[in-house]
Amino acid sequence: MKALLNAVRTGLTEIWAHKTRSVLSFLAIAAGSVVFIDAFSAIFATYELIEKQKEVSGMARVKISQNYSQTYSSPDDYVPPPVITYEEVLSLREKMPGFYMISPEGRDWRNVLEYRGERLTTNVIGVTPEWTKRDFVYTLRGRFLDWHDVENKLRVCVLVKKAAPPPGNSFNKSMLKKYNFTGGFDTLVAHNDMLGKLVNIDGFNFTVIGILEELPYSKRPSTITGSSQDYKILAPVTTLIHYNFINANQSLDLSIDTGSEQNFEESLRKINNFLKIRFGDGEFFILENQLEIIRERIATSVKSALVTISLGMLAFLAGGIGIMNVTLATVFARTREIGIRRAIGASRRDIMLQFVVEAVMLGLIGGVLGSALGYLWGVPVKVMLGMGGSPIKAWMPLVSVLIAALTAFAFAIYPAWVAASLKPADALRAE
């Protein structure tokens, strides 16, 4: 232990005595640390996304929407495509009771909302209470639509209050300014407490029973499938059908969570069968296998993280070779000193320990420096650049410092062995 402490003391003296050389060695190792922390946080972010995906959005997801790109060989062949009605949704629900969510959505793209003399463009989407089961990134004031509202086609609605846009990303901001036709509606909801108030949508009065406040971007759980779409007003789907917001030729989109990843293929087959039995063999609907998309995105994330880790390894390797070079140069520059130390009683082990400890300290300090830089890059700098902060956990810098020290250790063994193998008499004769 004493020998180790002495070696540490000697190492620090040497590092201090050769500042430029030491700083260059630190930087070589620090580069590896930065890349490693970035890679660690990228992998961690992927797993965090997967966990959030499971929790918030679900994994075993399917989206069914009307196929608008059907082609016909002649106008005579055209037959109006079949539509998924609310009755079909109920039937599917009855046949697939095990599915976690079957959420229909029917939309009217452009509606006019009147409130206290103001007329504003918005859009109303018809949903059922199942809508809240997935991607619910809101806090609710009041209440959400319930089955009573849906079954009785009540004219009630829930308004969505937008969160402030995230910092940075000026491109999105300017696009939003240019094309946000519902900006007036967003401002109205943001600045008025409309809970319990009566609003008029396309000539029909609706009671606002709830306000869904979007979670701020900083608190919104990130998922692999990303953010959900932009909702403004939610009303019972049956009400919108009844009052002809959604007409008889309009198909409802379905968002389904089959619940289990394991039986996903089986569930998919069941859904396909249902559609075939109901609507025949034509490709009237598009089934988006979201699990496949999720898996592809996970694979891409993991792949890019592995690439970053490889770069980190290369950076560490370069750093290690740098340390080896520096330590070898130190050994040759201090050959006479090695001779002196041997003459006054240092054993081979003492000499080896001295050079290994010195190199490990270079690695440790470089690792600490790299971890600090990695944190700066991963959190404040990335946030300032609008790239989103990396999820850096306390263990990441620790592991990074450990790897830096181990790299330095591994690469110092050979030069230290060279130093320890010098014959005292030969070393003393060195110029």
Added chain:
Amino acid sequence: MSISCAGLTKTYEGGKAGWPALRGISFDIKPGEFVAVTGPSGCGKSTLLNILGLLDEPTGGRYALNGRDIFSLSDLERSDTRRDEIGFVFQSFHLLNRLSSLGNVCLPMMYAGADGARMRERALSLLRKVGLHGKEKKTPLELSGGERQRVAIARALANSPKIILADEPTGNLDSASSREIMGMLTGLNAEGITVIMVTHDKELAAMAGRNLRMRDGRLEE
């Protein structure tokens, strides 16, 4: 501590047959002797001293230190023997310039695993003994040649050795400093320490109790 050499040879590598530095040297040194090894340059004095100090290995012959054959010692045992039994004083001092005088004197004790406070106390007392009181914090570069050699002597005494091996200890010093250093070595010998000194200087050699004259790798005693 007795020294016994019989038929010591040392051949350096180079050329076909190598270069013989020692060609069969035999002598005994009793504990407490002051021996001067003299001879012209290249006669093998320093080689002999390196072998006696376990800094180098002989090619052949027998060398027993206090009855123990040095060929039977492991590298660690040799290091320990150098550390605990032998003190070196070199012509060019061989001090570490980054360390203070105190640090240089502490070094052998550090390798012996001495306690920090005790080590410091002993180093200070040794520096006082060699007349360097008040210069503990000075680095070798801030000291004169004579003072550096005194630091080297203090360092050699750090672990209370039984033998001092001095290789041209006054070679780089003026006559006044040379006298001081010789005085110290004589004093140490008077304390019972065996001193073996390599020198060119016949006057200095005369101060030793016994002379070993070397020529071409052989003794002329």
